Amino acid sequence: MKIIVxxxxxxxxxxxxxxxxxxxxxxxxxxxxxxxxxxxxxxxTTNKLINMSKQISSNFSDYEYDTLVSAGEQISCSLLAGQxxxxxxxxxxxMAWQIPILTEGKHKYSRIKYINKTKVLKFLKSGGxxxxxxFQGVDKNLNITTIGRGGSxxxxxxxxxxxxxxxxxxxxxxxxxxxxxxxxxxSAKKIKNISYEEMLEMASLGSKIxxxxxxQDARLNRIKIQVKSSFVNRMGTIITKRKNIINNxxxxxxxxxxxxxxxxxxxxxxxxxxxASIFKPLSQNLINVDMVxxxxxxxxxxxxxxxxxxxxxxxxxxxxxxxNKSINFKKMIFDKNVSKVSIxxxxxxxxxxxxxxxxxxxxxxNINIQVISTSEIKISVLIKKTNVTKAVKCLHQEFNLxx
Amino acid sequence: MKIIVxxxxxxxxxxxxxxxxxxxxxxxxxxxxxxxxxxxxxxxTTNKLINMSKQISSNFSDYEYDTLVSAGEQISCSLLAGQxxxxxxxxxxxMAWQIPILTEGKHKYSRIKYINKTKVLKFLKSGGxxxxxxFQGVDKNLNITTIGRGGSxxxxxxxxxxxxxxxxxxxxxxxxxxxxxxxxxxSAKKIKNISYEEMLEMASLGSKIxxxxxxQDARLNRIKIQVKSSFVNRMGTIITKRKNIINNxxxxxxxxxxxxxxxxxxxxxxxxxxxASIFKPLSQNLINVDMVxxxxxxxxxxxxxxxxxxxxxxxxxxxxxxxNKSINFKKMIFDKNVSKVSIxxxxxxxxxxxxxxxxxxxxxxNINIQVISTSEIKISVLIKKTNVTKAVKCLHQEFNLxx
Numbered sequence: 008m009k010i011i012v013x014x015x016x017x018x019x020x021x022x023x024x025x026x027x028x029x030x031x032x033x034x035x036x037x038x039x040x041x042x043x044x045x046x047x048x049x050x051x052t053t054n055k056l057i058n059m060s061k062q063i064s065s066n067f068s069d070y071e072y073d074t075l076v077s078a079g080e081q082i083s084c085s086l087l088a089g090q091x092x093x094x095x096x097x098x099x100x101x102m103a104w105q106i107p108i109l110t111e112g113k114h115k116y117s118r119i120k121y122i123n124k125t126k127v128l129k130f131l132k133s134g135g136x137x138x139x140x141x142f143q144g145v146d147k148n149l150n151i152t153t154i155g156r157g158g159s160x161x162x163x164x165x166x167x168x169x170x171x172x173x174x175x176x177x178x179x180x181x182x183x184x185x186x187x188x189x190x191x192x193x194s195a196k197k198i199k200n201i202s203y204e205e206m207l208e209m210a211s212l213g214s215k216i217x218x219x220x221x222x223q224d225a226r227l228n229r230i231k232i233q234v235k236s237s238f239v240n241r242m243g244t245i246i247t248k249r250k251n252i253i254n255n256x257x258x259x260x261x262x263x264x265x266x267x268x269x270x271x272x273x274x275x276x277x278x279x280x281x282x283a284s285i286f287k288p289l290s291q292n293l294i295n296v297d298m299v300x301x302x303x304x305x306x307x308x309x310x311x312x313x314x315x316x317x318x319x320x321x322x323x324x325x326x327x328x329x330x331n332k333s334i335n336f337k338k339m340i341f342d343k344n345v346s347k348v349s350i351x352x353x354x355x356x357x358x359x360x361x362x363x364x365x366x367x368x369x370x371x372x373n374i375n376i377q378v379i380s381t382s383e384i385k386i387s388v389l390i391k392k393t394n395v396t397k398a399v400k401c402l403h404q405e406f407n408l409x410x
Numbered sequence: 411m412k413i414i415v416x417x418x419x420x421x422x423x424x425x426x427x428x429x430x431x432x433x434x435x436x437x438x439x440x441x442x443x444x445x446x447x448x449x450x451x452x453x454x455t456t457n458k459l460i461n462m463s464k465q466i467s468s469n470f471s472d473y474e475y476d477t478l479v480s481a482g483e484q485i486s487c488s489l490l491a492g493q494x495x496x497x498x499x500x501x502x503x504x505m506a507w508q509i510p511i512l513t514e515g516k517h518k519y520s521r522i523k524y525i526n527k528t529k530v531l532k533f534l535k536s537g538g539x540x541x542x543x544x545f546q547g548v549d550k551n552l553n554i555t556t557i558g559r560g561g562s563x564x565x566x567x568x569x570x571x572x573x574x575x576x577x578x579x580x581x582x583x584x585x586x587x588x589x590x591x592x593x594x595x596x597s598a599k600k601i602k603n604i605s606y607e608e609m610l611e612m613a614s615l616g617s618k619i620x621x622x623x624x625x626q627d628a629r630l631n632r633i634k635i636q637v638k639s640s641f642v643n644r645m646g647t648i649i650t651k652r653k654n655i656i657n658n659x660x661x662x663x664x665x666x667x668x669x670x671x672x673x674x675x676x677x678x679x680x681x682x683x684x685x686a687s688i689f690k691p692l693s694q695n696l697i698n699v700d701m702v703x704x705x706x707x708x709x710x711x712x713x714x715x716x717x718x719x720x721x722x723x724x725x726x727x728x729x730x731x732x733x734n735k736s737i738n739f740k741k742m743i744f745d746k747n748v749s750k751v752s753i754x755x756x757x758x759x760x761x762x763x764x765x766x767x768x769x770x771x772x773x774x775x776n777i778n779i780q781v782i783s784t785s786e787i788k789i790s791v792l793i794k795k796t797n798v799t800k801a802v803k804c805l806h807q808e809f810n811l812x813x
Contacts (some may be wrong), residue, residue, distance in 0.1 A: 023465040062426040064496035071495065073487035073502050078481040085478035086462055092474065093467035100477050104507065105552050149508050298560060 009173040011040040011132070014141065014163035017050035018180040019237035020083045025073045029237055031052055032089045032178070033136060037096070041131045041171060044196060045163040046087055048079025053156075062171075069114035080140035080159075088138040096349060097135040099345040101127065103143035103151075108162070110144030110152045110349045117144050117152035121163065122169040160221035168228040175230050177217065178237040183244035184209065186215055186408040187261040187399055194400075194409045198259060199242070202249040206260045208351045212262035222246065249353055257354035258406035263395050268318040269295070269377065272328070274337030277310040285312065288327050294320045298347070298380045298389055312336075313378060315389060318343050345377065346395045348373045349387040350402055362386055368405040374398050412576040413534070414443040414518040416789055417544065417566035418682045420453035421583040422640035423486045423682035432491045432640055435581070436539060440499070444534045446573060448544040449490055451482025456559075472517035476556045477621065480506075483543035483562075491541040500538040504530065506546035506554075511565070513547030513555045520547050522564065542546035542569060571631040578633050580620065581640040586647035587612065589811040590664040590802050597803075597812045601662060602645070605652040608662045611754040615665035625649065652756055658759035660764060661809035666798050667750045670700070671721040675731070677740030680713040686716065688737050691730050697723045701750070701783045701792055715739075716781060718792060721746050725796040748780065749798045752790040753805055765789055771808040777801050 008262060013033060015380040020026050031054075056076050060067040084100040091098035103110075106127060106167045107308065110117035127137050141159025143150040154161055160281040161175060167175040182197055201209070203226035210219045216234055225232050225246065235243025242355065275281060286296055294316055302311045316324055321341060366387055369376060378389035390398055403409055416436060439445045450456075459479050464471040487503040494501035506513075509530060513520035530540050544562025545556040557564055570578040585600055587609065590599040604612070606629035613622045619637055628635050628649065638646025680682060689699055701718045719727055724744060729799050731737055738744060758764040768789055772779060777800065781792035793801055806812055 025467070056485065059426060059485075060492060061492050063429070063489060066496065068492050068495045069493035071488040071503055074493070074505070075485060078488075079483040081481040081484065082459065082462075082478060085474040085481075086466060088464060089471050089474035089478070090466050092471045093469065100474055102477070102554075151505075349547060 008041050010043060010170050011036055011065055011165050011192045012043050012045060012167040012170070012172045012175040014045040014159060014175065014177050014251075015047065015087075015237060016179045017047045017053070019178045020046055020087060021050035023086070026083075026087055026090050029087065029178070030094055030096075030235060033091065034094065034096060037136065040135050040173070042133045043127070043131070043172070044136060044138045045159060045166060046080060046083045046085065046138060047141050047159040049083045052079040052082065070150065073114050074151045075138070077143040077151050077153055080142050084138045087223060091136060091138070094371075097133070098138060099135055100138045100140070102140050103323045104145035104149065106139070107325055108144045108165075109264050110146055110154065114150075114152055116155050117142060117146070119154060119165040122165060123174055124169055128170070131213070131301075137276050139383055141290045155218075155220075157218040157221070157230070160217050164224045164228065164230050164232070165229045168224075172230070175225070176233045176235060177236075179216065180236065180238060181216060181232050181234075182236045182239065182241055184246070184260070186259070187320045187403055188263070189251055191263075191396065192399055192403060194403060196400060196408060196410075200247065200251055200252045202252065202353055203246060204249065204384055205351050205353060208349070208382070209260050209262055212264065212347070212349050212351070212385075252353075254354065256352065256407060257358045258350045258352035258402075258408065260352070260404050261399055261408070262349050262351065263364050263396070263399055265392070266318045267315050267345050267347050267389070268319070268321045269315050269342040270314060270324060271311060271313040271340045272334075272336040272338075272369065273311050273340065275312050276335040277308055282312065285328065286333075288331055289316075289324060292323060294324055294327075297410060298378045298387065300378050309337075315345070315347065315378065344392045345389050346392045347387050347389050348395060348398045348402070349385055350406065351385045352406075353384050355386070356383060364405060365402065368401050369398060372397055372401050411444050413446060413573050414439055415448060415566050415570040415573070415575045415578040417448040417562060417578065417580050418450065418640060418655060419454070419580070419582045420491075422449045423490060424453035426489070428640075429486075429493050431495055432490065432581070433499075436494065437497065437499060439703075440539065442676070445539050446530070446569055446575070447490070447539060447541045448562060448569060449483060449486045449541060450544050450562040451479075452486050453625055455482040455485065473553065473709070476517050478552045480543070480546040480554050480556055480664060483545055487541045487543045487723050490706060492637075494539060496533050501541060502538055503541045503543070505543050507548035507552065510541070511542075511547045511568075513549055513557065516555075517555055519558050520549070521535065522547060522568040524558060525568060527572055527606075531573070548593065550738075558559075558621070559622070560621040563620050564627055567624050567627045567631065567633050570633045571627075575633070577636055579636045580618065580626070581638060583639065583641060583757050584619060584637075585639045585642065585665070586637050587649070589662070590806055591666070594666075595802055595806060597806060599806065599811060601647050603650065603655045603657065604649045604662055605655055605756055606649060607787055608650065608756060609649045610753050611785070612663050612665055612753070615667065615750070615752045615754070615788075615790070618666070648808075657757065659755065659810060660761045661753045661755035661811065662757070663754050664805050665752050666802055668795070668798070669721045670718050670748050670750050670792070671724045672716060672718050672745040672748045672792065673714040673724070673727060674714060675739040675741075676714050676735075677712050678715050679738040680711055683757065685698065685715065686758070686789045688731065689717075691734055692719075692727060693732045694765060695726060695730055697727055699789065701781045703781050712740075717749070718734065718750070718781065726795055747795045748792050749795045750790050751789055751791050751798060751801045751805070753809065754788045755809075756787050758789070759786060768805065771804050772801060775800055775804050
């Protein structure tokens with residue numbers, strides 16, 4: 008019998024009513040599979056615990072933070088196992104230290120290194136359904152660790168990896184991955200199959216269903232993921248290898264951001280190493296520079312440099328650049344009224360002219376492109392924020408995602 | 411430097427404000443002592459978790475119950491350690507399994523068997539203040555256990571035992587142990603010193619400050635206890651060995667119960683073993699029989715048997731007795747309108763006439779005594795519930811407890 012991993016997010020186990028519902032979902036798998044369940048904390052719990060820690064200190068100990076917040080999964084997992092037992096199904100909750108799920112790295116941001124399968128496998132073989140606490144780990148000195156917000160997805164992927172599961176089902180409060188945000192565009196369609204690479208681009212570009220690093224973990228370990236809703240019983244979206252996907256569409260999805268800012272330095276001395284001298288202090292201050300464009304100067308002496316950052320980093324960026332005397336420029340201008348719109352699809356690798364079609368479609372709607380950046384499976388453009396809805400809609404049509 | 415154990419109950423750590431207050435109390439000890447802290451869950455947390463388990467099933471798994479409710483201490487201890495750290499005091503939270511505090515026995519009602527001192531002692535010697543989760547344990551198979559409601563007191567006593575602490579301070583929301591319930595009698599006085607034996611009688615007879623079994627643990631291990639308030643800085647009550655106490659009073663305290671019921675079987679066949687045949691099925695059904703009195707029959711053939719039980723056990727008791735055909739009696743009568751009033755004091759061992767003084771004082775107030783039971787340091791009488799206040803007041807005066 009094959010092993011399947013089911014992971015339930017916070018809203019899926021957000022109340023006793025939801026826990027009862029989820030226990031029926033788990034049972035429905037138990038005839039065909041050996042089931043391992045991973046659960047997040049009940050929605051609201053983690054935030055409540057974090058708020059208490061903030062009331063104590065804005066600089067609350069990372070060590071105690073991990074012990075504090077991991078109590079949330081202890082509560083949800085024991086309740087869920089208790090519910091299954093009350094339904095007559097053999098089940099047991101497992102905290103990370105009981106398995107153990109060994110982590111390494113810093114508190115709050117640990118990474119799962121090793122999962123000891125012995126006890127859980129014995130329980131599975133005896134017909135039991137283990138309910139494993141997501142998000143938690145334990146280090147080699149028996150300290151409680153956590154693996155970052157949204158880390159329960161990573162826990163599930165890693166459990167799927169170590170137990171060689173056939174599939175990892177991520178149960179959440181949306182029905183799957185959409186061609187674009189269905190809250191913003193009504194004609195958005197659920198995607199049946201998407202590749203890890205596309206999903207990674209979707210995730211890093213603003214789609215909030217899964218954290219990029221858990222998709223990357225799945226990609227590296229070739230874990231097939233299914234994202235689906237625990238509220239309605241529909242197919243959801245499969246995230247898998249490129250070659251498993253038969254797709255006649257060039258573009259798989261469109262994403263947009265709403266917290267970018269554009270910085271332009273005018274009259275920068277055009278000499279080798281100038282870009283590095285600007286971006287090095289930003290990177291040292293953990294400011295992530297996204298799109299970069301440098302205009303060629305007419306006289307070969309001066310140039311204009313434009314880049315984008317997250318808008319919440321704008322004040323810090325201004326200070327760093329103004330303080331750093333080695334950066335010579337005439338004027339700095341900035342614009343928070345910008346958004347990045349991206350089209351994503353493995354289909355564009357083999358299809359010429361995608362860039363042209365994108366630019367033309369935007370031009371038809373009088374949308375001006377400020378900055379462009381591309382990767383193998385993605386084209387991003389920076390445009391005026393007020394144009395985002397119009398841009399997403401016309402691109403969605405242009406690449407036949409409405410159908 | 412001597413070790414002191416400080417234990418904080420749920421109301422003492424019931425909010426972030428209270429945790430800040432408690433952190434200052436802890437600090438005040440740290441100059442004179444090496445401090446080990448035990449904490450309960452924040453008040454309300456444990457009940458909230460238990461209520462969730464009841465919403466799942468009235469027969470919620472004992473195993474999962476222990477995992478569920480022990481999350482409460484995980485939260486309070488990490489917050490308290492985080493608060494001390496924020497104040498610049500070296501501190502660290504310890505869950506039972508991290509130490510470990512090994513328990514044996516059934517889930518929900520485990521007993522602490524062994525505490526490994528190595529890691530905590532090293533931390534103490536390095537100048538740290540360990541914050542240990544009360545109520546929790548772990549068994550030899552790494553299962554989470556708990557040691558019963560109010561078990562944090564037992565945790566503190568056992569930690570005090572294993573670490574050879576000079577004293578165990580139980581911080582709570584009352585100022586100490588009183589001669590009688592101060593909510594019921596205004597002239598009740600705080601007791602400065604009380605023996606384990608007296609405190610045990612006070613605790614089992616209705617005083618709610620500490621669970622009897624934790625006092626018994628302290629008595630067996632000769633741990634000096636101080637009960638005091640975390641809300642006001644006053645001396646509190648010392649619970650210690652009899653010979654440490656200089657007390658000129660015959661009676662130390664008076665307690666009363668308000669949930670007793672009296673059962674009388676009329677016309678019971680008077681033959682050897684008849685009492686056993688009645689009480690055996692009750693004990694098998696975990697019904698605790700307290701006071702017993704058997705009248706001598708005039709003809710030697712029949713007798714009347716009276717006993718008291720907790721009033722919540724009354725219906726169960728009636729059923730058991732009616733079902734059991736081997737018990738021959740003519741009629742069963744019962745009375746829920748009764749209370750047990752007890753005077754407690756080691757002084758009565760060496761003072762004759764205490765019983766007489768008690769009975770006479772009650773007689774003066776026209777209070778009829780229904781059943782009597784005595785131990786070496788206690789005299790209990792069963793009276794009408796409506797007479798309790800009057801009885802406690804007159805006995806409090808009779809034995810000079812008002813002064």
